[in-house]
Amino acid sequence: MKRLLFFVAALLAAAQVHAGRPCEERPTTPRTVSRALDLALQTREQLDQSGASLALIARAGQDLTKWGLHYSHMGLVWRDHPKGKWTVVHELNQCGTATSEIYDEGLGNFFLDDLWRMEAVILVPSPEMQQRLVAVLSTQKHVPFHQSRYSMVAYPFSTRYQNSNQWMLEVLAAASVRDVSIDSREQAQSWLKMAGYQPTELKLDALTRLGARMTRANVAFDDHPNELRYSDRIRTVTVDSVLRFVERREPAAQRIEIAAR
Amino acid sequence: MRQSLLCLFICAVIANQASAQSVTDASRASVNVSIGIPVAATAASGQFFRDAGQLSVASVQASGKVTTVVLKGAQSGAEFSVQIASKGLEGSALAVGVTITAVASATGHLLVQGGKALMFVPNEVGQSLLHHSRSRDV
Numbered sequence: 001m002k003r004l005l006f007f008v009a010a011l012l013a014a015a016q017v018h019a020g021r022p023c024e025e026r027p028t029t030p031r032t033v034s035r036a037l038d039l040a041l042q043t044r045e046q047l048d049q050s051g052a053s054l055a056l057i058a059r060a061g062q063d064l065t066k067w068g069l070h071y072s073h074m075g076l077v078w079r080d081h082p083k084g085k086w087t088v089v090h091e092l093n094q095c096g097t098a099t100s101e102i103y104d105e106g107l108g109n110f111f112l113d114d115l116w117r118m119e120a121v122i123l124v125p126s127p128e129m130q131q132r133l134v135a136v137l138s139t140q141k142h143v144p145f146h147q148s149r150y151s152m153v154a155y156p157f158s159t160r161y162q163n164s165n166q167w168m169l170e171v172l173a174a175a176s177v178r179d180v181s182i183d184s185r186e187q188a189q190s191w192l193k194m195a196g197y198q199p200t201e202l203k204l205d206a207l208t209r210l211g212a213r214m215t216r217a218n219v220a221f222d223d224h225p226n227e228l229r230y231s232d233r234i235r236t237v238t239v240d241s242v243l244r245f246v247e248r249r250e251p252a253a254q255r256i257e258i259a260a261r
Numbered sequence: 262m263r264q265s266l267l268c269l270f271i272c273a274v275i276a277n278q279a280s281a282q283s284v285t286d287a288s289r290a291s292v293n294v295s296i297g298i299p300v301a302a303t304a305a306s307g308q309f310f311r312d313a314g315q316l317s318v319a320s321v322q323a324s325g326k327v328t329t330v331v332l333k334g335a336q337s338g339a340e341f342s343v344q345i346a347s348k349g350l351e352g353s354a355l356a357v358g359v360t361i362t363a364v365a366s367a368t369g370h371l372l373v374q375g376g377k378a379l380m381f382v383p384n385e386v387g388q389s390l391l392h393h394s395r396s397r398d399v
Contacts, residue, residue, distance in 0.1 A: 028297035037368040108390030
């Protein structure tokens with residue numbers, strides 16, 4: 001039993017790869033609030049200075065260092081969003097349930113969470129890519145890429161579930177093509193495969209997977225191919241893998257890392 | 262296993278002269294907002310907090326989903342009211358007579374009591390950083 005609990009605990013640490021949003025209250029310290037809002041302000045200043053109209057943005061919500069990962073959750077941040085300057089558009093899990101929604105939020109909301117580290121990264125793609133992504137967001141074409149069935153460890157090449165970083169990656173795929181149109185998740189995933197996107201691979205054994213499936217509504221593994229799942233190889237979309245993918249395609253993309261003062 | 266993220270509510274809020282519709286909208290907007298602290302918004306709060314010194318709660322008036330909290334400055338004697346989503350105050354130490362310290366930052370004032378953050382009153386900069394809605398709701 002102890003062994004089971006250990007593995008469940010380990011999985012839960014792994015499963016935090018993506019933003020969950022349990023509706024559980026925890027005392028908030030004044031310092032946490034102040035630093036989160038300071039980080040939001042610093043990030044906005046950096047975005048202004050970058051000259052970008054749109055960027056990718058990520059936060060370090062959980063300690064994922066044992067998985068070789070630094071950031072946990074990402075979205076798009078658009079300067080001229082109709083709901084407010086530098087609004088973050090991202091997918092959020094609903095209170096730890098098996099569903100998600102796409103939200104438009106201020107930078108303060110984005111960082112006012114129980115972050116592992118008060119750090120952020122923004123990645124400014126090429127001006128052309130910025131324009132393409134703005135075109136997607138401004139015409140609401142990002143919404144059809146959302147799948148409300150949520151799994152923190154969703155398989156990148158299945159449409160059964162989706163995690164938050166996966167939604168953003170699929171929107172990115174839709175904005176990346178020139179001569180054809182990507183209108184569905186299937187098409188986006190086909191393009192990502194073709195473009196050489198490499199997901200992060202987590203080593204999660206059967207007991208760990210079982211424990212997580214039994215205790216968490218927002219974790220599922222039945223979308224993963226059997227040959228990977230049964231060899232304990234769980235591939236999923238992480239911030240770090242998306243950053244690598246974009247930087248490989250766009251070497252001139254500007255990465256800006258920010259730590260709260 | 263208990264997860265770590267904070268619950269939320271909040272936030273509404275509007276200047277003292279806010280319309281009823283604004284309050285309704287703000288209350289509705291509180292659902293799903295992931296902020297660990299109630300957020301109030303008000304116009305020109307900076308001057309009040311600068312002159313107020315120590316603060317105390319003069320009154321707390323709940324009306325449906327919105328609660329109006331009147332703060333009184335010990336030094337200035339001035340009163341100032343903020344509105345906030347009632348749900349955000351559940352379990353809060355906010356009560357009449359409670360003494361509060363306002364901690365200033367570039368984004369507004371954090372109201373602190375006994376080392377705990379009670380409420381955030383954003384200034385214009387803070388307000389521009391705090392909003393939340395479903396993306397499909399244009």
